[in-house]
Amino acid sequence: MIPQAGAILGLMAPNTDFFETIDPAAALRNRFSDAILRALGDDFRDSDPVIRATTNPEFGDFQVNAAMGLGKRLKRPPREVALEILQAVDLDGLAEEPEIAGPGFINVRIRTSALVEALNSIDADHLGVAPSKDTHPVVIDLCGVNVAKQLHVGHLRSTIIGDALGRILERRGRTVLRENHLGDWGLPIAMVLHRLRIAGIDLDALKLVDLDTAYRDGQLVTKMDVRGMEIVEDRNIGPHRIIELEEQNEGAQQQRNAAAETLVALQQGDAELVSDWQKLIDCTMRAVVDILEKLNVLLGTEHNRGESFYRTHLPGIIDTFVDGGLAVRDDGALIVRFPDRERPMLIQKSNGGYLYATTDLAAIRHRVVDENADRVVYVVDARQRDHFKDLFDAARMAGWGVTPDGHDVEMVHIPFGSVLGMDKKPLKTRSGDNVTLASLLDEAISRGRTEVHRRAGDENAPTHGFSKEELDRIGEGVGIGAIKYADLSNDLVRDYVFDMDRMIAFEGDTGPYLQYAHARICSIIAKADEDPDVVSNAPLIIGEPAERALALQLLQYGPMITEAARHLEPHRICTELHGLAETFNSFYQQCPVRKAATDELRRSRLRLCDLSRRVLADGLGLLGIEAIQTM
RNA sequence: GUCCAUGUAGCUCAAUUGGAUAGAGCAUCGGCCUCCGAAGCCGAAGGUUGCAGGUUCGAAUCUUGCCAUGGACGCCA
Numbered sequence: 001m002i003p004q005a006g007a008i009l010g011l012m013a014p015n016t017d018f019f020e021t022i023d024p025a026a027a028l029r030n031r032f033s034d035a036i037l038r039a040l041g042d043d044f045r046d047s048d049p050v051i052r053a054t055t056n057p058e059f060g061d062f063q064v065n066a067a068m069g070l071g072k073r074l075k076r077p078p079r080e081v082a083l084e085i086l087q088a089v090d091l092d093g094l095a096e097e098p099e100i101a102g103p104g105f106i107n108v109r110i111r112t113s114a115l116v117e118a119l120n121s122i123d124a125d126h127l128g129v130a131p132s133k134d135t136h137p138v139v140i141d142l143c144g145v146n147v148a149k150q151l152h153v154g155h156l157r158s159t160i161i162g163d164a165l166g167r168i169l170e171r172r173g174r175t176v177l178r179e180n181h182l183g184d185w186g187l188p189i190a191m192v193l194h195r196l197r198i199a200g201i202d203l204d205a206l207k208l209v210d211l212d213t214a215y216r217d218g219q220l221v222t223k224m225d226v227r228g229m230e231i232v233e234d235r236n237i238g239p240h241r242i243i244e245l246e247e248q249n250e251g252a253q254q255q256r257n258a259a260a261e262t263l264v265a266l267q268q269g270d271a272e273l274v275s276d277w278q279k280l281i282d283c284t285m286r287a288v289v290d291i292l293e294k295l296n297v298l299l300g301t302e303h304n305r306g307e308s309f310y311r312t313h314l315p316g317i318i319d320t321f322v323d324g325g326l327a328v329r330d331d332g333a334l335i336v337r338f339p340d341r342e343r344p345m346l347i348q349k350s351n352g353g354y355l356y357a358t359t360d361l362a363a364i365r366h367r368v369v370d371e372n373a374d375r376v377v378y379v380v381d382a383r384q385r386d387h388f389k390d391l392f393d394a395a396r397m398a399g400w401g402v403t404p405d406g407h408d409v410e411m412v413h414i415p416f417g418s419v420l421g422m423d424k425k426p427l428k429t430r431s432g433d434n435v436t437l438a439s440l441l442d443e444a445i446s447r448g449r450t451e452v453h454r455r456a457g458d459e460n461a462p463t464h465g466f467s468k469e470e471l472d473r474i475g476e477g478v479g480i481g482a483i484k485y486a487d488l489s490n491d492l493v494r495d496y497v498f499d500m501d502r503m504i505a506f507e508g509d510t511g512p513y514l515q516y517a518h519a520r521i522c523s524i525i526a527k528a529d530e531d532p533d534v535v536s537n538a539p540l541i542i543g544e545p546a547e548r549a550l551a552l553q554l555l556q557y558g559p560m561i562t563e564a565a566r567h568l569e570p571h572r573i574c575t576e577l578h579g580l581a582e583t584f585n586s587f588y589q590q591c592p593v594r595k596a597a598t599d600e601l602r603r604s605r606l607r608l609c610d611l612s613r614r615v616l617a618d619g620l621g622l623l624g625i626e627a628i629q630t631m
Numbered sequence: 632g633u634c635c636a637u638g639u640a641g642c643u644c645a646a647u648u649g650g651a652u653a654g655a656g657c658a659u660c661g662g663c664c665u666c667c668g669a670a671g672c673c674g675a676a677g678g679u680u681g682c683a684g685g686u687u688c689g690a691a692u693c694u695u696g697c698c699a700u701g702g703a704c705g706c707c708a
Contacts (some may be wrong), residue, residue, distance in 0.1 A: 052647065055654085065650055068688065078688070102651050103688055146708085183708070307708095333706050342633075342704095349706045356708045385635060386703050415636080418701090455670075462668065490644055493636070495701080502643070506670040508656040509644080516670045523668060556647095563647070575645065578655080582672095589663095589672045631670085 021121040022128045023559050024110045025051050025062060027094055032064055032106075035089035040070065040081075053556070059101065060109035061552060067104035078104030115551045116540045123536070123611055127618055128558025129171055132565075136374035136407060137175040139367045140166050143292075143299060144380065146183040147284045147306070148192040148211045151291055151437040153419045153427050153498070154381065160484050160624060161416060161492060162379035163297035164570045167622045172565050177371060178299055181363065182306030184281055190263035191218035191255075193276060197262075203276050206283040221255045267311070281306075287438070294441050296480055296624055310362035314354045317362050321347060326397050336394050345390040357391060364395040364411070374407045377568065382415035382493060389413075414568060417495035427498055440498075441480070447504050448479025451512075452631060462523065462630050477626035478512050479504065484625050485511030489574035509578050514620060515628045517581035520588075521613040522629045528594050528606050535610060538603035546587040550608060553583040557615050561622070570623060577619040584612045 019026030032049035050065035067085060071078030082104045091098065096109045122128035142162025143155060151159075166176045183189075195214040196203065266273045285301050292299050318334065321327035327336045332350025347358045367373045378388060392411040395401065401409050421427040427435050452475035456463040463471060486503040490496060506512045542551050557576060564572040593609060596602035617627035 050650085052650080055646095055651070059651075063651085068650075072688075105651065186708080188708080331705075335705070344705070346705050351706080353706080355706070359708095382636070383702055384708095387708095389635090417637090451670095460668085494644085495637085497643080499643085502657075505657080510656085512670070513656095516668085520668055520671080527667065560647085567648090571645085572647085575655085582655090585671060586673090588667080592667070594667045 018130050019559075022118060022130075022555070024094070024114060024118055024555060025053070025559065027114075028062055028064070028091075028108060031089055031091055031094065032066065032085065035085050036066065036070070039084040039088040040074070044070070053552075054107065059105070060096075060099075060107040062108045062110070064098075064106035064108065067100075067106065071104060082106050110552075112542050112548070115542055115548070115555075118555055119540055119542075119551055119611070122555065122558060123607075126558070127615055128555065129561045130558060131173040132169075134174065134374065136372055136403060137177050138169050138375040138377065139177045139179055139371065139373045140169075140377045140379065141179050141181050141363075142166075142379045143180045144183070145180055145284065145288055145304075147189055147281050148215045149183075149284070150208060150212060151288060152434040153437060153440060154434070156419065156437055156440065156483075157416045157487060157492075158379045158381070159292070159295060159297055159299065160487055161414060161570065162377075163295075163299060163624050164484075164488055164622065165377060165379065165414070165568055166298065167624060168561065168565050168568075168570065168573070171561060171618075171622055174565075177367075177373065178303045179305045179363075179367075180299065180303045182281070182304055182308075184277075184306035185308040185311060185359075187256075187259055187263055188215070188218070189277070189280070190266060191215075191259040193266070193273065193280065194218075194255075194259050194262045195221075196276075196280075203279040206279060208283065208287050211280070211283060218255075218259070291437055291441065294445070294476075294480065295484075296626065298624075305363075307356075307359050310359050310366065313362040313366065314358050317358055317365065318348055318354075320365075320398050321394075324398065326394075336390075336397070338390070338393055343386070343390070345394055347394075357387070357394075360387075360391050361395060361398070364391065365398070365400050368395075368400045368403055368409050372403050372405065373409070374403050375410045375412070377412050377414060379414045379416065382417055385413065385415050388415075412568065414492060416492045420495050420497045422497060422499065424497060440483075443500060444479035444483045444504075445476045446479070447500055448477070448482065449475030451475065451504060451506070452478055455631075462519075466630075474628060474631050477628050478515060478631065481511035481515055481620075481625040481628075483511075484623060485514070485574060488570040488623055489578075490571055492569070492571070509574075511625055512631075514577055514581050514616065515625070515631060517584060518613060518616045518620065518627045519629060519631045521584065521609050521616070524588075524593055524609055525606065525613065528602075530603065530606055532610075535603055535606045538607050539600070540607060541601055541604040544587075544591055546583075546590040547605075547608065550583050550587045550612065553580050554608075554611055554615055557619070573619055573622055577616060577623075580612065580616060580619075584616075 020030060021027075028051045029049055032051065033047075036044050036047055036049060047066065047070065050069070052063050052065060054060055054063050064085075067082035068078045071081045074081060079100055082100045086098060086100065086106065089098075091108070093111070094114050095111055098106050098108045101107050140162050143159045145151065145155070162178070166178055170176050192211065192214045195218050196206075196210065199210075199214065201210050201214075262273070266277060285304070289300060318327075321334070321336060327334050327347060329335075330344070333346050334348035335344040335346050337344050345357055346355055347361065348354060364376060367376050380388070392413075395411065401411075403409060419427050429435055449472050452463065452471050455461050456466055456471055458464060463474070466474075482503040483500075486496070489509065503510060504512065506516060542548055557580070560572055560576045564570060587608070591605060593602065593605040596605055620627045
């Protein structure tokens, strides 16, 4: 075969060629695409052959579903069209003789030699994952720390989903900018500063509890009892109660004014206040970093880009909308209207103040115009759906739907569901407070450790005799892996119930099950004690149905990562890995590895084990779950 | 009131985006360890995909109406 010019010059090969060698489905797509063109003419140059894995092994490995659709378009019987495609298709070296079935499905069985060839191709560092050609960065907005507040369950999902998406995109070679859009500016922060000052707290010895207290007090003190007022008026309750409430409201107003003054001073750069403000952030972040480390996410203070970062951009944002005629005054406030809905978006208050929408617009502008990102991903809970719809539409109106170099920008909101308690209501402690993330993780780690220690007690267990420290470390990986897998393994939009017992279960569709599968493969390879170079060069023998099934499963990995990256859906990877673990376990049950009939078969199967292990470890890595060697 | 999600086996969830007989895992029942890690494997049972219509060769998926649950709805973030 003559190498292509690109290969000679050392350039990256076109993706179609990459796929042709690693992915039988893509090879079939090319062959059938050509066949459709030959059989039906130039009008059908771009029609998709619709290659799918079969639902049933009886139908072969892949099915071609194009004939039905084409039959409709041509007003001809689909089976007849299928036959013409079959007469035109060249499957030489790739597949056995295909068959037409049902209304016009074409069933294809891949030749064993082609399977072996494809496996050889993915047996490399890339494992069949196709590199992306897009050099624009992707911004992922995740975590969403609020300064002066502890992380709670609400932050769990944003953080681990965002981290997984980042790893998946990076795996395809994209440049990912993780940005933690800190809530570090505005009235609530000023209020906390004000409270800490009147409480006389030494900010150099600031603790998390002080912040919690100040925040809660601030909320309480400033909250006007509007509802109480309405009830009193409705029911015509005595005047002394009204006076009491009015006094309370007056107090609230005073507190608000004090906070507002603090905010103004902060905005004007009052040196002492700014220094105090920084101490507040540092204190919050110390606790956050501790949790992020436990969670095993690729996120740190270097990814902080809070609201305060955009504060000088806000007047310019307003100008853009006013000058462009995109916003109008309404009741004193500045609003953006949309052609297809009633609901407007407020971007400036009647008193001239800015809103979170203003900051979010500034952030989009910065990410697109200054950072040149062509994909901006917001991992924020589903309740903010409407807000992001407005935000994205407004940003496009302002011209930020295209990068400076003319590339369309994809703005996506990942609207994840809530974490619920066993009562199916948002997770709360018994006293009604939000559950802190720290306590949640401590529970997970403690449960993981308990399980690992318990099993190590069995003298037949591979971990028997491990030190307490080793077992603790393994247990931590198991506990954290359990909650991450439980979170990532279902469709993100759904709510889910936080049930530690189910998550930590070592059987079924769980993180620990996958970690176990990985550990077991490691164990097989270690016990075989074969020279790794010999194994990695051993010819693959695909004979048994279980070997064939494993081969097909392994070949799905790369294309699946591409799909998961395109749709930003980590749960596809979970499904894929669980399928791989099951297929491997089945293979392992049916095909002796160490005791295989011949040395050639033994090395071939060891090579399949090694490839399975690497794919499993790679996939777990994309989910941010530790691939444990012994557990 | 308006708008937006969600509704699939007893329970928790999938379904390659319109494809063949709707699949997994728990739980239940039955097999498999003097045998490479039984944290495993093999099998059985379990369904009017919320309800009713529509679109077509073909619908859990698209469409219309209704029901249920949750959420968002102008100066909080």
